[in-house]
Amino acid sequence: MTRVTVSSASRSSVPSGPIVNSLKTGQLPRLIELYALIAALAISAAILIAVGFSIVGWLVVAALVYLVGIGVLSSLVENRRKATDRVVRGLVTVAFLIAMAPLISTLYTVIARGIGEINWNFVTSVTKATFNPKTLVVSTNIGAWQAVVGTLIITGIAALMSIPIGILTAIYLVEYSQKPTWMSRTVTFLVDIMTGIPSIVAGLFAFALFTLLVGPKAFSGFSASVALSVLMIPIVVRSSEEMLKLVSLELREASYALGVSKFSTIWKIVLPTAISGLVTGVMLAIARVIGETAPIFIAASFTPNLNLNAFFGAMETLPVMAYTEYKFPSTDMTGSISAAWGAALLLIIIVVILNLIARIVARVFSPRGLR
Amino acid sequence: MSATPADTPVQISNTANRPGAPKGSARTARTRSRPGDLVFKGLSTGAASLIMAILAGVALFLIIKALPAITANWTTNPQLTTGVTQGHSSFWSYVAPLIWGTVFVSAIGLLIGAPIAIGIALFISHYAPRRVAGVLSYIVDLLAAVPSIVFGLWGIFVIRPFLLPLTGWLNHHLGWIPFFSGQASATGSTVLAGAVVLAVMVIPIITAISREIFLQTPRLHEEAALAMGATKWEMIRLAVFPYARSGMVSAILLGLGRALGETMAIALIVSPSLIFSLKILTDGQNSQTVAANAALNFPDANDLQRDALIGTGLVLFIITFAVNLIARLIVARTGPGAKGAKAKRRIQQLPPSDPSSVLLADAEAGPLHLRTSEGS
Numbered sequence: 001m002t003r004v005t006v007s008s009a010s011r012s013s014v015p016s017g018p019i020v021n022s023l024k025t026g027q028l029p030r031l032i033e034l035y036a037l038i039a040a041l042a043i044s045a046a047i048l049i050a051v052g053f054s055i056v057g058w059l060v061v062a063a064l065v066y067l068v069g070i071g072v073l074s075s076l077v078e079n080r081r082k083a084t085d086r087v088v089r090g091l092v093t094v095a096f097l098i099a100m101a102p103l104i105s106t107l108y109t110v111i112a113r114g115i116g117e118i119n120w121n122f123v124t125s126v127t128k129a130t131f132n133p134k135t136l137v138v139s140t141n142i143g144a145w146q147a148v149v150g151t152l153i154i155t156g157i158a159a160l161m162s163i164p165i166g167i168l169t170a171i172y173l174v175e176y177s178q179k180p181t182w183m184s185r186t187v188t189f190l191v192d193i194m195t196g197i198p199s200i201v202a203g204l205f206a207f208a209l210f211t212l213l214v215g216p217k218a219f220s221g222f223s224a225s226v227a228l229s230v231l232m233i234p235i236v237v238r239s240s241e242e243m244l245k246l247v248s249l250e251l252r253e254a255s256y257a258l259g260v261s262k263f264s265t266i267w268k269i270v271l272p273t274a275i276s277g278l279v280t281g282v283m284l285a286i287a288r289v290i291g292e293t294a295p296i297f298i299a300a301s302f303t304p305n306l307n308l309n310a311f312f313g314a315m316e317t318l319p320v321m322a323y324t325e326y327k328f329p330s331t332d333m334t335g336s337i338s339a340a341w342g343a344a345l346l347l348i349i350i351v352v353i354l355n356l357i358a359r360i361v362a363r364v365f366s367p368r369g370l371r
Numbered sequence: 372m373s374a375t376p377a378d379t380p381v382q383i384s385n386t387a388n389r390p391g392a393p394k395g396s397a398r399t400a401r402t403r404s405r406p407g408d409l410v411f412k413g414l415s416t417g418a419a420s421l422i423m424a425i426l427a428g429v430a431l432f433l434i435i436k437a438l439p440a441i442t443a444n445w446t447t448n449p450q451l452t453t454g455v456t457q458g459h460s461s462f463w464s465y466v467a468p469l470i471w472g473t474v475f476v477s478a479i480g481l482l483i484g485a486p487i488a489i490g491i492a493l494f495i496s497h498y499a500p501r502r503v504a505g506v507l508s509y510i511v512d513l514l515a516a517v518p519s520i521v522f523g524l525w526g527i528f529v530i531r532p533f534l535l536p537l538t539g540w541l542n543h544h545l546g547w548i549p550f551f552s553g554q555a556s557a558t559g560s561t562v563l564a565g566a567v568v569l570a571v572m573v574i575p576i577i578t579a580i581s582r583e584i585f586l587q588t589p590r591l592h593e594e595a596a597l598a599m600g601a602t603k604w605e606m607i608r609l610a611v612f613p614y615a616r617s618g619m620v621s622a623i624l625l626g627l628g629r630a631l632g633e634t635m636a637i638a639l640i641v642s643p644s645l646i647f648s649l650k651i652l653t654d655g656q657n658s659q660t661v662a663a664n665a666a667l668n669f670p671d672a673n674d675l676q677r678d679a680l681i682g683t684g685l686v687l688f689i690i691t692f693a694v695n696l697i698a699r700l701i702v703a704r705t706g707p708g709a710k711g712a713k714a715k716r717r718i719q720q721l722p723p724s725d726p727s728s729v730l731l732a733d734a735e736a737g738p739l740h741l742r743t744s745e746g747s
Contacts, residue, residue, distance in 0.1 A: 081602055089603070095493075099488075099491050099578075100510070103514050183419065195695075197632070198633075198687055200687070202429070204680070205428075230425060233425070264407075294662065348517070
């Protein structure tokens with residue numbers, strides 16, 4: 001029945017004319033998208049030269065021309081379905097390119113504005129104001145040393161607190177609660193929720209905690225470390241958990257089969273096997289929290305002075321310095337703002353170094369069996 | 372020769388996993404507990420309990436510190452009738468516009484960022500050549516590694532002037548829409564500029580999660596769609612989106628959670644006031660967010676005002692907690708494989724929501740094209 005209908009339908013639609021090769025017609029050439037793109041760029045350039053050229057405008061108009069052009073062309077030659085497909089392909093590619101713009105622009109801006117500021121003197125001297133009695137002018141020499149030291153102290157203490165707690169929790173989740181108990185379920189759930197705590201709430205928490213314990217104006221580097229720990233622990237737990245799960249069960253079973261205790265198995269077999277992953281995760285977690293501004297600004301306030309005591313007095317880190325130099329500039333406004341960019345670039349450099357270390361550790365020290 | 376030793380442990384573990392096998396896996400049954408064992412077990416269990424204690428502590432200390440400000444009389448208390456909290460009749464009249472501003476600005480940021488992020492995720496998972504997909508996703512993840520203060524400064528010096536022409540055009544031609552009404556800003560310190568920077572910050576999160584979920588789509592579903600003659604986009608609509616829908620919603624909600632708590636970008640870029648405003652192109656009529664308000668006013672505030680700011684932080688904590696909770700529940704309830712009562716009880720984890728964990732997964736698991744072949 002069906003076959004009859006189909007054949008009659010197709011017979012009626014056979015065109016009267018030369019026989020066309022249905023495999024080759026009704027299709028655009030293979031490289032049409034490339035041609036269309038070049039054409040769109042050219043058309044866009046022509047339009048924009050008429051009204052005033054700008055690179056951003058050129059790319060935006062070119063993208064629009066391309067999307068419309070390929071859609072119209074494809075629906076004329078091919079069909080509506082293929083046209084939609086081609087337009088969507090163009091759209092998702094455009095989405096990706098849009099995301100590249102801020103990344104490139106941000107890195108370019110920070111490097112271009114910060115590179116002139118960074119020198120040995122900027123990194124290793126403390127901000128201080130000098131009063132010249134002859135001219136009665138107070139000149140401020142802005143240095144980043146107090147912020148560099150503060151960053152290292154605060155992040156270091158936060159890491160010292162977060163890494164053991166994070167890794168031990170991951171060990172509990174992976175090794176000690178194989179069957180999901182109420183506790184492992186709750187902890188997993190809470191860790192997920194903790195990753196979503198806004199950083200400023202962590203800062204307000206640390207401030208609240210220390211004002212209740214120590215009294216008002218309890219700004220200290222340690223308080224900021226506590227705030228960072230709240231943000232860092234869940235990251236360490238999640239990454240360590242993933243890494244411990246990667247260790248194959250056979251390794252553990254081989255160890256147990258030899259009569260090795262659980263603790264020794266974890267300590268001598270599981271952790272050494274996963275160590276590269278654990279280190280990588282910790283590095284990335286540090287890189288993540290080292291750039292936090294709000295919690296440190298709230299919990300440790302800010303100061304232009306060098307403070308080596310983590311348990312007393314305000315302390316400054318690089319992101320806080322970048323913020324305060326912009327928000328509360330000294331009399332030398334341009335100097336303050338370029339100092340902010342200098343601090344931002346220094347921060348980016350630290351983050352990039354941490355990320356590179358993480359990558360190298362993951363590459364080089366990963367045990368052969370896991371790859 | 373090599374086959375026999377390799378087979379034996381597999382058989383043993385199969386026996387141990389059989390339904391009839393004794394409770395408690397065979398490997399722990401014979402191991403004696405030693406002191407080191409007990410201490411270590413205690414330590415790791417203690418660390419896990421500490422997580423619960425920390426989260427409870429965060430809530431508890433925020434509540435304790437915020438209570439004096441919430442219960443205070445805002446019209447008569449001399450500490451509250453001056454400065455940043457001036458002119459508010461109660462804590463709730465102070466915090467209400469802030470909540471509105473937080474939700475409003477985040478929503479606009481999400482409106483800009485989410486479609487782009489989903490597009491990028493699709494591009495990486497289904498359109499880009501496999502060989503470069505890993506590199507491309509690493510580049511997007513780099514966006515997450517940029518500290519928020521850097522985005523804040525970038526927003527001030529680059530995005531504000533960049534958006535000025537668009538601001539003027541929208542205000543002039545579409546000013547009848549409430550969002551674009553009012554006196555257009557001349558400096559660019561608008562909600563729009565803040566939202567654009569927020570969008571840049573949520574893109575890596577949404578991309579990372581939805582990318583992982585798109586990659587988990589059963590290969591057979593995709594191939595079935597293609598075999599029926601579907602174009603790539605139709606295959607995505609027929610096979611990928613239905614599978615990934617709940618994951619995408621959760622990803623967007625987690626992005627919202629991030630946007631709600633973002634402080635520095637908004638504090639630096641937007642020139643705020645404590646009002647309920649729909650306008651996104653003006654200078655002084657911008658709604659303010661909880662986080663930015665706390666960061667901006669904290670240094671000048673007196674003790675009770677700081678308590679009030681902590682109170683607003685508590686409200687923000689509750690909101691983000693709820694958003695994260697809903698995001699997780701959606702996946703747990705309606706996620707792939709959650710059919711029937713039995714599957715419902717299984718907690719289904721999202722891919723790591725923190726971009727640094729995604730970076731880690733990429734670094735550890737190798738190039739993307741190798742990992743995708745495992746899933747099929």
